[in-house]
Structures are given as C-alpha cells and as structure tokens.
Amino acid sequence: MPDAQLTYAGAANAALDRALTERPETLLYGEDVAVPGGVFGVTKGLLKRHGDRVFDTPISEAAILGSAVGASMFGRRPIVEIMWADFALVAFDQIVNQAANVRYISRGRLSAPLTIRTQQGNAPGACAQHSQSLEALFAHVPGLTVAMPATHQDAHDLLLAAIWHDDPTVVIENRTLYHGEKRAVRLGGPVPGIGGAAVRRPGTDVTVVTWGAIQHAVLDAAQRAAAEGIDAEVIDLRWIRPIDLPTVLGSVRRTGRLLVVHEAHTVGGVGGEVVAAVAESGIRLAAPPVRLGAPPARIPAAPHLAAAVLPGAADVLGALRALAGDGVHGAVA
Amino acid sequence: MPDAQLTYAGAANAALDRALTERPETLLYGEDVAVPGGVFGVTKGLLKRHGDRVFDTPISEAAILGSAVGASMFGRRPIVEIMWADFALVAFDQIVNQAANVRYISRGRLSAPLTIRTQQGNAPGACAQHSQSLEALFAHVPGLTVAMPATHQDAHDLLLAAIWHDDPTVVIENRTLYHGEKRAVRLGGPVPGIGGAAVRRPGTDVTVVTWGAIQHAVLDAAQRAAAEGIDAEVIDLRWIRPIDLPTVLGSVRRTGRLLVVHEAHTVGGVGGEVVAAVAESGIRLAAPPVRLGAPPARIPAAPHLAAAVLPGAADVLGALRALAGDGVHGAVA
Amino acid sequence: MKSTTELADHLRVMHRIRFTEEAITALRAAGDVVGSVHLCNGQEAVYAGAVAALDLSVDAVFPTYRGHGWALACGVAPRAVLAELLGRAGGISGGRGGSAYFTAPDHGMFGENSIVGAGAPIACGAALAAAYDGSGRVALAAFGEGAMNQGAVHEALNLAAARSLPVLFLVENNGYSELTPTDTMVRNDQLFRRAAGYGMPGARVDGNDPVAVADAVGRAAERARAGRGPVLLEAMTQRIVGHYIGDAQQYRPAGELDAALAAEPIRRAEEALRAGGVAEAELDALRAAVRAEIDTAVAEALAEPLADPTTVLEHLYA
Amino acid sequence: MKSTTELADHLRVMHRIRFTEEAITALRAAGDVVGSVHLCNGQEAVYAGAVAALDLSVDAVFPTYRGHGWALACGVAPRAVLAELLGRAGGISGGRGGSAYFTAPDHGMFGENSIVGAGAPIACGAALAAAYDGSGRVALAAFGEGAMNQGAVHEALNLAAARSLPVLFLVENNGYSELTPTDTMVRNDQLFRRAAGYGMPGARVDGNDPVAVADAVGRAAERARAGRGPVLLEAMTQRIVGHYIGDAQQYRPAGELDAALAAEPIRRAEEALRAGGVAEAELDALRAAVRAEIDTAVAEALAEPLADPTTVLEHLYA
Numbered sequence A, B: 001m002p003d004a005q006l007t008y009a010g011a012a013n014a015a016l017d018r019a020l021t022e023r024p025e026t027l028l029y030g031e032d033v034a035v036p037g038g039v040f041g042v043t044k045g046l047l048k049r050h051g052d053r054v055f056d057t058p059i060s061e062a063a064i065l066g067s068a069v070g071a072s073m074f075g076r077r078p079i080v081e082i083m084w085a086d087f088a089l090v091a092f093d094q095i096v097n098q099a100a101n102v103r104y105i106s107r108g109r110l111s112a113p114l115t116i117r118t119q120q121g122n123a124p125g126a127c128a129q130h131s132q133s134l135e136a137l138f139a140h141v142p143g144l145t146v147a148m149p150a151t152h153q154d155a156h157d158l159l160l161a162a163i164w165h166d167d168p169t170v171v172i173e174n175r176t177l178y179h180g181e182k183r184a185v186r187l188g189g190p191v192p193g194i195g196g197a198a199v200r201r202p203g204t205d206v207t208v209v210t211w212g213a214i215q216h217a218v219l220d221a222a223q224r225a226a227a228e229g230i231d232a233e234v235i236d237l238r239w240i241r242p243i244d245l246p247t248v249l250g251s252v253r254r255t256g257r258l259l260v261v262h263e264a265h266t267v268g269g270v271g272g273e274v275v276a277a278v279a280e281s282g283i284r285l286a287a288p289p290v291r292l293g294a295p296p297a298r299i300p301a302a303p304h305l306a307a308a309v310l311p312g313a314a315d316v317l318g319a320l321r322a323l324a325g326d327g328v329h330g331a332v333a
Numbered sequence C, D: 001m002k003s004t005t006e007l008a009d010h011l012r013v014m015h016r017i018r019f020t021e022e023a024i025t026a027l028r029a030a031g032d033v034v035g036s037v038h039l040c041n042g043q044e045a046v047y048a049g050a051v052a053a054l055d056l057s058v059d060a061v062f063p064t065y066r067g068h069g070w071a072l073a074c075g076v077a078p079r080a081v082l083a084e085l086l087g088r089a090g091g092i093s094g095g096r097g098g099s100a101y102f103t104a105p106d107h108g109m110f111g112e113n114s115i116v117g118a119g120a121p122i123a124c125g126a127a128l129a130a131a132y133d134g135s136g137r138v139a140l141a142a143f144g145e146g147a148m149n150q151g152a153v154h155e156a157l158n159l160a161a162a163r164s165l166p167v168l169f170l171v172e173n174n175g176y177s178e179l180t181p182t183d184t185m186v187r188n189d190q191l192f193r194r195a196a197g198y199g200m201p202g203a204r205v206d207g208n209d210p211v212a213v214a215d216a217v218g219r220a221a222e223r224a225r226a227g228r229g230p231v232l233l234e235a236m237t238q239r240i241v242g243h244y245i246g247d248a249q250q251y252r253p254a255g256e257l258d259a260a261l262a263a264e265p266i267r268r269a270e271e272a273l274r275a276g277g278v279a280e281a282e283l284d285a286l287r288a289a290v291r292a293e294i295d296t297a298v299a300e301a302l303a304e305p306l307a308d309p310t311t312v313l314e315h316l317y318a
C-alpha cells in the first residue's frame, strides 16, 4: 500500500477523500467545510474533487446533526463537522436522543451510519468555550462510538473506520496536531474496523493509559522516566467507546501499576471508567491507581494560566515517580 | 420546626414556596410551571401566592436556561424547570459553556446563582427519550453543583440548599417519587448547605453507594440480604457534585467491600468516579468493587422490557450475595 | 361524485384513528396500557388529508409523540399500533417505542419524536437524501404550534429554505403547548407568517377539513418535488381531549371544548356527507365497519405474546 | 454645530478601536498575543453609535468574540483590553477570558461570548431582571448575521417578543459567517424581515454611519424602556480585515475589499467632517492624540506582570 508524507490534517483529508471516492453514498458538510475547505484546512480540495456531495451549511448545529441523522436513515453516509466539540452542546439532543436511538428503536430496520468529525482541547490563547475536552459526555451514551486519533496514521485510519462503521460515530481530533510535521502515512490498505487500543511504548514497571494529544507529553515523560529506571508502558486508548479493556488489563496485570492521563477534567472523566474497570477486574495492584487530568477549574485563555490548570509532561513524570519510583515493580502475587 | 405531612412533590413545593417567600430575588419559571402548576403539579399554587415572579415560558430551553444565566448575573435568583433531564440536551450549551463560566471568567465580579430543577429516569411506559439518567453529564462540569434528592426530606432540603447556593446548581428529581405516600417533612429549619451524603442504613459487611430513586430498591435488597446474614451499609450520595468522599471512604474502610448502584448506564457513569476514588484512596478491599447500573442499551418503552434493562432489587441482592456472601467480612489488614 | 367519495375515504381514516384511540383510552383505563399517552382526537383531519396527498412509496413523514393518527393514516395496522402500546411482540416497534416513540418505516412513517421540534431537522435530512438518490422524495415534518418556538425548528426551516429542500413543515395548531395556551407564548400568533422571513411560502389551512388539508399539502408537495423548496403550512385544529390521557384540562375556558366538539372533523365530515346526500345508513355502516375492524384489532393485539425481554440488548449496534 | 461634534466624538471612539486593534495585530505578529483574535476593523461605527445611544449606568451590552470594539466603546481602557490579550494581571478579566471571552461588567459590557448566538438568551435574562429591579435597564444583544440561523437566537427573539422584554437585538451584518458568504446560507437575506414573524419591529440601518446607528438604537432603546418590547436592528457593515488574524480572505471576490475600504466608517466620518468644514489639522490632531494614547496603553500593558498562575483555581465557586 502506498505511503504518503502527510500532516495529521493531511491524513484526515486523505481518509475523507478516499471515503468520498469509494462510497458514493457519503456526504461531507458543515460550517465552512466546502468552499473554504475548513477553518483548519482539513477538508481542502474535497469540494473540487467530489462536487455537490460536499457543501457548506448555516451556523445551525441542530440542523447539521439532525439532517445527518435523517439522511443516514435514507441510505446516505453523512460525514458532518462540528467545528469544536464545545459547539456540539448547542445540539447535543440530536446526538444523544436522536442518532443513538435510531437502530435500537427500529430494531435494525433503520440505522444512522453518520460520522461526526470534531476537534477539542486547549490551544494557546483559546477561551474557556473553545478548550474543553468532552469525550466523557459522548462516551456515556449507548449507541454511540467514539474515537480520539492522536497520530498521523490514526487521523486517517480511525476516521476511515468511523465512516465505514454502520452506526453513529464521533471522531474527536485535536487542532494542535493538524499542522505539525509530515509523517509517512499508510494509505489504501483495508479499512480497519472500530475499536482497539495501541501500545505506543512497551514497558514493564507501570501502565499508563492515555488518549488524545496529551499522549505526546506522556511519551516525553515516559522517556525521561526511563532514564530514571522507570519503564512505563504507554497505551493509547484511541477508541473511547468501546474501550479495549483486554489490552489495558493485560498490561496492568504485568506491571501492577496504573496511571491514567487525560486532558479532560479528572472528576467524571473517562479516567474513572478505566480505573473502575481495572479495579473490578480484581487485578491486585502494587500501588493504588492514579488519575491525572485537569483539576476543577474552567480553562483560562492566557497560555501560562492554562498550563497551570492542564496536566503536562512534568506532572506525568511526577506521577510516574510517585507511582513506580520505589524500585519495587511487578504485580502482587 | 414544624413538621408537615407531605408527598415528595409537596416537599419540593414547600421548599419553592419558602424560597419565593424569603428571597424576593427568586424567580420561578419554565414550561407549564405557573398557571398549570407544573405538569407534575410540583409548582401548584405558587403563581397565586407569589404573583409575577412565577411565569410560564415558550418551549424554548435555550431561552429558559440562557435567560436564567442572564437574570442571575443581575441580582435575580432564577429557579427554572427543565421538564425532563433529557430535554436539557437541546440547550446544554447554556449550562456547560455559559452558566458554569460566569464566576470563573469574571473572577467573582459576576455570579450565576440559578437553580435548574429537573427530573429523570424511567417510569412505566416512558420512551427512550424520556427515560435517561444523565447525572454523569452534569457531574463532569466544573462550576456546576448537582443534587439528586430521593427522600421526601431531601426533596425539600436539597432544593432549598441549591436555591441558596450562589452558583449554578442542578437538582435532579424523580417523577416516580412525586406522588407517593405522605411523610413527615421538617420545614422551616435553617437552610442546609450543599454537599454531604446520608447513611440510609448502617451496616458492617459491605458498603453500597447509591443515589436517586433506585436507592429504595437498594434498601429493599439490603433488608433481604440482612436476613441472609449480609449486613450492608447503604449510603445515599445525594450530592453528585461535589461527592462526599470522606463518608464513602470511611464506610469502605470499615466494610472492605464496595458496591455502587445507579440507574444510569454503567459505562461512563458516576459509579466509575466513586470506584476510582476508592481505588485511588489505597483502601485495601476484601473483594473487587462492583458497579451495578444499566447495560449498554437504549431504554425500551414497554415496562417489562425496561425492567430487563434497568437494575432492580433482585440484581442488587445478587450483587450483594456475590460480593459479601462468603461469610468473610471486614477490611484486609 | 368525487368530492363525496374523497371525503368518505377521509372519514374512514378518521374513524379508524378515533376508534383506535378510544380503544387505547379504554386499555389505558384498564391498566393494559401504561404511561403517558398523547391522543390526537379532534386533529384527525390533518393526518387523513396530508397523507392522502403524499406518495408514501417515496415520501416520508416525521410526526411527534402525538403520532398514532399519523401512523394509522400512513396505513399502519391498528393491531400493530395497539400491540406497540401493549408491549407485545407484534408491536410496530416491538415495544421499544411505545406510544410516543414508535417508528414504522415500512409505511413511510419514520418515527414519532418525543423531543419537541427534533423531527424537523431530521426531516431535512430525508429531503437532503432525495437530492442524491433521485427518489423524488418529499419529507413532511409535523409538529405542534408550540414547537415553533424551539431552536431546532428554526434551524430546520432556514436550512430547508437555503438549500431548497423538499420539506413540508406542517404545524398542527391545536392552540396548546401541553397545558399552556400558545398564543400567550408568542407576540404574533399567526405562525405561518414566520415563513416569509425564511423566504418560503407560508399559509394557514382549515385543519378540520381533510379535503382542504389534502389540497394544501398536495400543492406544497408538488412544488417541493419540482425543486422549488419548502413550504410552511399551519393547520388550525384543536384537541377534543387532554394533552395526555388523564389531563383534566382545567386550563380550558368554559365553552371552548363545546365549540371544539361542534367543529371537530368527524362530525363535520359526516354533516357534509349528509348535506351531499349520503344516507344516514351509509354513515352508520361506515362507522360500524371501522368500529368492528378496531374491536378485532384490539382482541388480536391483546392475544399476542409480550415482546421477548431476552432480546432487549439487541440492535444497539450493527 | 452639534452633528459635527457628535460625529467627532464617534470618530474618536472609532480611532481608539482601530488603533487598539492595529496594536493588537502588531502584538500578535510579534508573538506577544497568541491564539485566534477576531478584529472588528470596518465595523467600528456600530459600536461607537450604539453605545452612545445607551445609558451604561443601567444598560447592559452582550457582544460576541468580536468584542474589542464593544468594550472600548463602553469605556474599557485600551490598556485593560491589551493586558487581557497579553495575559497580564491587569487584564480586564485577569487573562481568564482572552481576546474572545473577556467580560467588563463595571463598564456595562457583560461579556463576550464565543458560542455563536448564546448571548441573545442571556441578554433576555438581563432584560428580564429589569422587570423586577426597577432599573429601567435595556439589554443589547449584538451578534453577527450568521448567528441569525442559530436556534438560541430564535428562542431569544421569541421570548423577548412574547414577554415584551427590553432587549435590542443588533445584528452586525458584515456579510460573512467566518469564511462563508452568509447570503448563500439563507433564502431571504433581508434578515431584519424575520422580526415581523415574532411580532417585533425590524429595520436595517447603515452600519458604517455612527450617527445613523445611534439614532436607530436610541429610538429602539426608548421604545424598549417604555415597555413596548424588543426591536431587531440589522446594521449593514463589513470587515476590512479577515475573520481572524491570519485569515487570507481568498474567499472575498475581487474588488469587494476595495469597495469596503472606500466605505469604511473612519474614512467616511473624516470625509463628512471635512465636508462639514473641519480642518485637516484638527483631524490629524485627533488621530495623533488617540494614537499616542494607544501607544502609551501598549507600553503600560506590556510593562505589567503576567497574571499570577497560582490563582487559577480560584473563583470556580463562591
């Protein structure tokens, strides 16, 4: 399969291009996605190449999402963009009360194979209404599937999997990743199915479960921890619903230690789900599990203030030291 | 302080009446709350007694919630009703992106002392869009405070505490409790502050943390378990944000066993937060903690189908047996 | 003559709806049906007329929780509607939807919706699909006049207008938003006038006259099918029952209900047919025939087994 | 004569806004200000005119993320706006709000809003409070023309009309929703005409003429204060910059920007003053004075300490 040198945004664009090419029933629409090619340029060129299946919409999230639900019930496969995950909250009903119910209530006579592309998280200077990490809100809803790609390859693969998936799927990207350096991205391979975590760094001393852009800070910290003799295994959950528990449990069984890191607020975040699932599994840990997320605060706009709220590599390193820095490693017999 | 024989709905009505009487800055509005006295009759008589501070609104949740945010910034203390928690999702932005930010962004120069009264959960025959238990969606949001009264006294006390509270507070009632038998309710006492769980049944063998209407099924099960020699301590969380961790941890430290029961879907539910907090505390448990909630499904309308999805007393009893039925009790040394 | 047979056909549909809902009322009183049930008694002409003007082999209807009448007009068997409310295996949604959220896609009825206004953008999606599948589909979004104040309806109206989508927005104006008179919740209660702001035609129609409704919907559908965009129709009607079964309706001014009963569509249709020379015996026969049909449907529905609770976890995902 | 001094006063405010945003643009280019910044260059007449017609001792303004101009017109010190964007301790919101979400309640400016349309219902609440506090407050909700398609704005328009709330809905029609021409997103681009559907007056006003804006807002405010309800004003203007700093504006047709520059309010105001007999020297002096004021403000803002990061967990709850 061909390799291409692409940015994360380019990888997502390639996935959209392939979907529009191979699946004539796909539609791509949202605010500024067609003529402008997206406020982040992710959908550039797609209108030109695919014509009237790509179009711009009014600033009407309920109409965007609701029409996607309706179109998907009639054989279309809409890929709609909600520019920021924060904005999904003006029309959350269409996702939770509408899209998620279509297949179940009709007992499979109808389905809603739609993909909601959005992006979230803090970026320098972003205000509190443009900085939230809201995956926990989507992940609690039966009927939805939720992906959070954080690598170039996943920006392509997870989006493709979501579009091919026959139920409503939310793909949460991260704008701080869009225009970084280019990387080799495998294109044209078989379309992957949904689900499945990825071990980004194998390790023996502590399992770090993370997802989204923050994992790059986690990998930095893991590397620095390695220099201190702490060998962390870093798992990128990638799919927030369903969660790949076997991979998580298998790792924790080996390391006996668990750290969960996400950019979202700790309280009520998906980290709680991961820690709870591990606790329920009965795996005996050598140390209490630890969640590292944002403390109770809104996200301030000034970068140095946001940095004081959001977890960073230094916090992760500190947590790794506290959790696994005692030299005693491995699970309790 | 006077005792009155009231239904759960009557207790909430009494709290609203007192608030409207003692706090001239309160407003009470929403769909059908004034002239009709509420679709569940909870606000009956309040328009008559308090006049134009009580009024009906169009079917416009964004306008109801947004105007409450605005009015609360200008010295009013709005108490607005969202008829079903499910409906909050058509205007979730006003709660999460607006109300929750007012104090923080203005560094306290503005505040949003508003109370959102709603109710949730399944009731016989209710459809999937009128049956969800959504507390996890509210509980993840810093800046919000969330209560779930399940007793007659709490229907009064928690609502009063919420109204007196100087920040946006969501009070989630349950319509299956509104018109049950009357009970003695203490009125006129000092207005309680927010927060604090309640031990509904002291016990030694296993800690059951629960909240909302389902706790009545939990108490039934606990009683039946007692006959089998399982002495369960039942804690009603009452406040979902903030969670009263000291009470939960103190109990688990004594019993060494934890069961969390809620009507909401298990995955991504607040039960995960409770289990995670206990795991993080380092308290050694005699058995893995257990969460009992709804499995991944939408809520079907037919009562016997809904019963097959939602946890009930029998499920709780089964969980208690599996968790503490081994005769060995108490925490691990 | 044509108009007589046309009206008689409408009357048959209206009887079917009325008798089915009378049966539901009895079943609810008996406790066989539980939960809140929204009847459409008094509004039957809207459904009979509108559906008669559509081509359900391609068109799609998106009603609300007050959807029994829509389903029956679309040709869903009364037995299947009754079985749904009874949680029977043969219910149109196998007991998943209940009274307020069932769906009958095989009959062009793409789901009730229990979130006020939420069906309007979904209907836009059905119309949007038509632009690509060449079906010539027209989507009809039905909702109450109170829903006109819901944000999602506004966004749907604008999207449909902006993209000239083949959507008919049909407002069932029965005067009430649950227990509240809707004219107290708007400053301009001529809701059809909002259409101009979106650049689409809007009109009021006598919602108690199935022929008038069929005529207006038919012309709007033709226009939409021709690619000329959406239309907003405001059908003036009334409930002759409560918002839900058990609603005591204390909020209705004295005399209003009597006036509504005098104007209700079944009575009016029968009077018109009498005036048109149809014999009383014929009207009695029609009534009796439909009543018998519904009695049978009730018996059949009650005889069905309950939906199998071991299947409740199915169909969440493909 | 009056009109000359009035226009000169407006010009001073417009200069203050323009020079402040030119300074912001430079600070953004230098990397002192980060993140997306929405400038209002070209729309200054709306803010100067509207605020001049309000009584900020009681009235309340609710702008959008494009709010620098509103804040400055409301009397927020340029230093405090600049410091906010620079994350300085003296920023109007202590660096919490940044460019797109700061709030200046002490100046009658009750917060930018970065959720399109969300400020409209909040403004209704400020007006609702006025019905009880006897303040006589009028709330002004400002938003772009693209926001007219957002559900929350619709619900606010209807609620304000239904309850005759003293709200002015001021549409800043600059023709674009971010990078998309808004006239392609509606079928009727005369947005003020939507007002009639709600039963409120609606009108277009020349948004590049501060006197015309002040006049229209003043009359609407008087009407609202008298208890006669809301008004929808559509101020026709344009951006002479991108949606955000860095927007290359390839989406703008050739010539459009030149036309916009020819019509932009500061140039127009200066021409009018010249025509009115004001000497070039006076205009130069005014420009120079405001520029000096802003230069000082920039220096002061840059000299301030950063907001203290140890306080970021404060003020979440009382």
Ligand SMILES: Cc1ncc(C[n+]2csc(CCOP(=O)(O)OP(=O)(O)O)c2C)c(N)n1
Residues within 6 Å of the ligand: B031, B059, B061, B083, B087, B090, C066, C114, C115, C116, C143, C144, C145, C146, C147, C148, C172, C174, C176, C177, C178, C182, C243
């Ligand atoms: C978003 C939302 N808000 C509120 C409700 C509660 N509710 C159900 S029916 C109804 C009244 C609707 O009135 P109208 O639109 O006129 O329709 P009708 O019931 O008269 O047919 C309300 C407020 C709801 N289901 N969804």
Ligand SMILES: Cc1ncc(C[n+]2csc(CCOP(=O)(O)OP(=O)(O)O)c2C)c(N)n1
Residues within 6 Å of the ligand: A031, A059, A061, A083, A087, A090, D064, D066, D114, D115, D116, D117, D143, D144, D145, D146, D147, D148, D172, D174, D175, D176, D177, D178, D182, D243
């Ligand atoms: C609910 C919501 N949807 C989308 C956005 C992204 N967005 C920010 S500004 C903007 C364009 C708004 O256009 P308009 O209302 O005309 O105001 P202008 O920017 O022209 O002043 C959009 C779509 C948002 N902030 N909020």
Ligand SMILES: [Mg+2]
Residues within 6 Å of the ligand: C144, C145, C146, C172, C173, C174, C175, C176, C177, C178, C182
């Ligand atoms: Mg109605």
Ligand SMILES: [Mg+2]
Residues within 6 Å of the ligand: D144, D145, D146, D172, D173, D174, D175, D176, D177, D178, D182
């Ligand atoms: Mg604009």
